[in-house]
Amino acid sequence: MNTNGKGFIIKPANGRLGVLLPGMGAVTSTFIAGVELMKKGLGKPVGSLTQLQTIRLGKRYEARNPLIKDFVPLARVEDLVFGGWDLFPDSMYDAALKAGVLTPDQIAPVKAELQAIKPWPAVFDQAYVKNLKPQQAKSGTRWEMAQQLMADIETFKKKNKLNRLVMIWCGSTEVSTEPSAAHQSVEALEKALKADSKDIPPSMVYAYAAIKMGIPYANGAPNLSADVPALVELAEETKTPIAGKDFKTGQTMMKTVIGPALKTRMLGLNGWYSTNILGNRDGEVLDDPGSFRSKEKTKTSVLDTILDAHLYPELYGKFAHKVRIDYYPPRGDAKEGWDNIDIFGWLGMTMQIKINFLCRDSILAAPIVLDLALFMDLAGRTGLKGIQEWLSFYFKSPQCRPDLKPEHDLFVQHMKLKNTLRVLMGEEVIDHSGLDYYEPTLGVPVQAPPPAPLKRAKTASPAAKPKRTVRARIAA
Numbered sequence: 001m002n003t004n005g006k007g008f009i010i011k012p013a014n015g016r017l018g019v020l021l022p023g024m025g026a027v028t029s030t031f032i033a034g035v036e037l038m039k040k041g042l043g044k045p046v047g048s049l050t051q052l053q054t055i056r057l058g059k060r061y062e063a064r065n066p067l068i069k070d071f072v073p074l075a076r077v078e079d080l081v082f083g084g085w086d087l088f089p090d091s092m093y094d095a096a097l098k099a100g101v102l103t104p105d106q107i108a109p110v111k112a113e114l115q116a117i118k119p120w121p122a123v124f125d126q127a128y129v130k131n132l133k134p135q136q137a138k139s140g141t142r143w144e145m146a147q148q149l150m151a152d153i154e155t156f157k158k159k160n161k162l163n164r165l166v167m168i169w170c171g172s173t174e175v176s177t178e179p180s181a182a183h184q185s186v187e188a189l190e191k192a193l194k195a196d197s198k199d200i201p202p203s204m205v206y207a208y209a210a211i212k213m214g215i216p217y218a219n220g221a222p223n224l225s226a227d228v229p230a231l232v233e234l235a236e237e238t239k240t241p242i243a244g245k246d247f248k249t250g251q252t253m254m255k256t257v258i259g260p261a262l263k264t265r266m267l268g269l270n271g272w273y274s275t276n277i278l279g280n281r282d283g284e285v286l287d288d289p290g291s292f293r294s295k296e297k298t299k300t301s302v303l304d305t306i307l308d309a310h311l312y313p314e315l316y317g318k319f320a321h322k323v324r325i326d327y328y329p330p331r332g333d334a335k336e337g338w339d340n341i342d343i344f345g346w347l348g349m350t351m352q353i354k355i356n357f358l359c360r361d362s363i364l365a366a367p368i369v370l371d372l373a374l375f376m377d378l379a380g381r382t383g384l385k386g387i388q389e390w391l392s393f394y395f396k397s398p399q400c401r402p403d404l405k406p407e408h409d410l411f412v413q414h415m416k417l418k419n420t421l422r423v424l425m426g427e428e429v430i431d432h433s434g435l436d437y438y439e440p441t442l443g444v445p446v447q448a449p450p451p452a453p454l455k456r457a458k459t460a461s462p463a464a465k466p467k468r469t470v471r472a473r474i475a476a
């Protein structure tokens with residue numbers, strides 16, 4: 001037996017989960033259309049860990065590999081209800097047609113469901129997204145608009161008889177901003193909201209409203225949003241999980257696979273040139289240099305952290321790194337990325353790697369939105385509060401404690417995610433050393449014992465307090 005019975009107490013995923021989506025463009029409409037198709041058995045959740053992936057428990061010879069969704073108590077896809085805000089009043093059906101990611105034939109079976117979802121007016125400030133002209137927006141100070149968001153959420157919750165909510169930012173990339181005095185404490189932030197300070201980007205108003213209400217908040221764009229001391233403090237106070245920033249989908253996902261591979265083999269890097277063309281609304285927004293700067297920051301930071309130039313100055317001390325995104329309308333959502341990687345090996349001999357990724361942005365992002373909605377809800381029911389670093393797997397620029405280095409390596413992030421699930425459920429953490437299969441002195445049986453039955457999640461009444469003592473043993 002390798003369950004130690006020390007898992008966290010997780011409240012059951014009873015009833016309906018409301019998924020709040022600020023920004024209802026290409027990613028959101030593709031995500032909702034996919035989930036509605038899945039509810040009817042007409043679509044496959046390809047790309048989603050929560051729906052398709054298994055998790056190994058215990059020793060390899062035990063052959064215990066349940067689906068993640070059977071192992072941890074996640075909300076069911078059938079119980080998801082969607083609401084959100086946008087600058088444009090288009091229903092999710094019209095937004096999906098405009099985005100052109102899915103064909104009219106593909107979404108025809110869920111046309112009625114998509115037409116019924118219409119965005120509420122947005123909190124917007126043109127200074128933060130220069131290239132879009134809003135057709136519906138709230139008015140008042142930022143403080144008043146935060147109250148309006150909370151009222152929208154309450155109405156949505158009542159109308160749909162929702163048990164819980166999560167919020168995932170799928171809105172545009174805002175102009176790059178640095179944290180200022182207004183972002184340093186809850187008190188300063190609330191004062192700035194009341195003074196309608198321009199230092200508060202719209203995405204931060206949504207984040208404030210969600211976290212104030214105890215609604216888990218994840219940020220799919222590079223915006224500052226909840227990545228400031230004030231909102232980390234508020235998340236601790238209201239016991240709310242937060243995570244960000246910027247979905248890791250195409251080129252950066254590849255970068256966080258190839259970068260660690262080079263370092264693992266001690267191959268040197270002279271330069272990495274990345275360029276993209278895309279023609280969707282996201283591309284139009286990123287055509288503004290201020291918004292592009294936000295994206296550039298999250299896209300370039302990954303290599304510096306992965307390669308640890310300070311530890312390996314001869315291999316990674318001087319590499320050139322360039323990232324470009326060009327708005328090219330004919331491509332729509334079908335982004336094309338090129339990477340040219342100049343590397344060197346034995347005796348300094350140079351080599352090159354070329355990657356040409358013809359991807360579909362929203363097709364890669366939609367399963368991430370689903371996983372984040374379900375995992376952030378799980379975090380909320382488990383009593384995990386503040387920054388959820390175990391969800392770094394999904395982000396280009398993982399939010400973490402300021403004194404820590406973010407983890408960018410995709411496979412380390414993946415291990416972190418799965419080991420967190422094992423810890424939550426009282427299963428042994430897997431360290432992959434494998435030594436104990438060969439060294440009986442380590443006190444573990446070398447021969448396979450009969451397989452152990454899968455231990456299910458412990459659930460508790462909503463009043464129960466989460467148990468914090470976890471003593472997971474190591475399974476190699």
Ligand SMILES: NC(=O)c1ccc[n+]([C@@H]2O[C@H](COP(=O)([O-])OP(=O)(O)OC[C@H]3O[C@@H](n4cnc5c(N)ncnc54)[C@H](O)[C@@H]3O)[C@@H](O)[C@H]2O)c1
Pocket residue numbers: 022023024025026027028085086087088099122123124125129132169170171172173202203220221222246247248249250280281282285360361362364365
């Ligand atoms: N698709 C991907 O692979 C991917 C990867 C990483 C990050 N992202 C980010 O996800 C976000 C969504 O991408 P998309 O392709 O759906 O873009 P999109 O332009 O199609 O949709 C974004 C929507 O947000 C709306 N919006 C802007 N400001 C708003 C506000 N203040 N309140 C409410 N709505 C607002 C816009 O009107 C637009 O409809 C972007 O920030 C993008 O950079 C996408």
